[in-house]
Amino acid sequence: MPRLTSGTDFQLFDTLDSTSLEAKRQVEAGENGPRWIVALTQTGGYGRRGRAWEQRTGDFAGSLFFEPAGPAENLGQVSFIVALALAETLEEFTSAEKIKLKWPNDVLIDGAKCAGILLENLGAHLAIGIGVNMVTAPEGMPYPTTRLMDHSDELPEPAAFAEILDTHFWRIYKEWREQGFEPIRQQWLSSAAGVFEEITVRLPNEELKGVFAGLDETGALELRLAEGKRTIAAGEVFFTAPGKKS
Structure with missing residues (x-):
């Protein structure tokens, strides 16, 4: 081979x-x-x-x-x-x-x-x-x-x-x-797209809008919401900042 x-x-x-x-x-x-x-x-x-x-x-x-x-x-x-x-x-x-x-x-x-x-x-x-x-x-x-x-x-x-x-x-x-x-x-x-910009994250049972704040030590996405930061292990990201698309 x-x-x-x-x-x-x-x-x-x-x-x-x-x-x-x-x-x-x-x-x-x-x-x-x-x-x-x-x-x-x-x-x-x-x-x-x-x-x-x-x-x-x-x-x-x-x-x-x-x-x-x-x-x-x-x-x-x-x-x-x-x-x-x-x-x-x-x-x-x-x-x-x-x-x-x-x-x-x-x-x-x-x-x-x-x-x-x-x-x-x-x-x-x-x-x-x-x-x-x-x-x-x-x-x-x-x-x-x-x-x-x-x-x-x-x-x-x-x-x-x-x-x-x-x-x-x-x-x-x-x-x-x-x-x-x-x-x-x-x-x-x-090299990441959308860092510190507003994004939408689609989850199985909800959709969240917030700021892409980075990755945690495991690779999960950190999303900054009005009520605080949320860590997301799996989901779909769509860019919502001006001039950006998913």
Whole structure:
């Protein structure tokens, strides 16, 4: 099986239902990873809460699965590691000033969503699903979308993109393992969209409007409300400040 520079296995498929589902199948079959699964075409991709993720040939669809180290309660922090790695990868193809990170798991270019991240716990394994709009900007979404080709003169092939992303990911992952979450938290906040601006956070049973005050030591969002600060572990963020959209 081909391997990337880091030694991570790399599998490229012409077509899959979902790279995340294939990761699950391989883990269930006894594979341990670390392994990238990348599909040129994905027919049943999905994101958070099982929502369909539109992906066409030319877009990047990949999943990395491996056996993570550290306490299970800290594994949600890996999404911030992936976001930083994705941002650094995209910076090789477009201006760094255009790229912002949106809590909890999106990467924006010029304020519009270009990439998404999905973490799934597979028992002793963690699967990280990543979708990047290279040639497709999905329509009809409740937030603006964009594609890399509108911001870059060069579009990488999937294997080349995975190689760059893999390198950045393992370097930042090693930093997290050695130094903890605080350096990651600070790096993420330095590139975050909407910090100290008014946002709306949609929760299962309520919708809150307040000021995005930062992240706590676990990666939860801190929302400043009129009655005080509230910490939110999971939710959907929509930007409500002038000139901003979700």
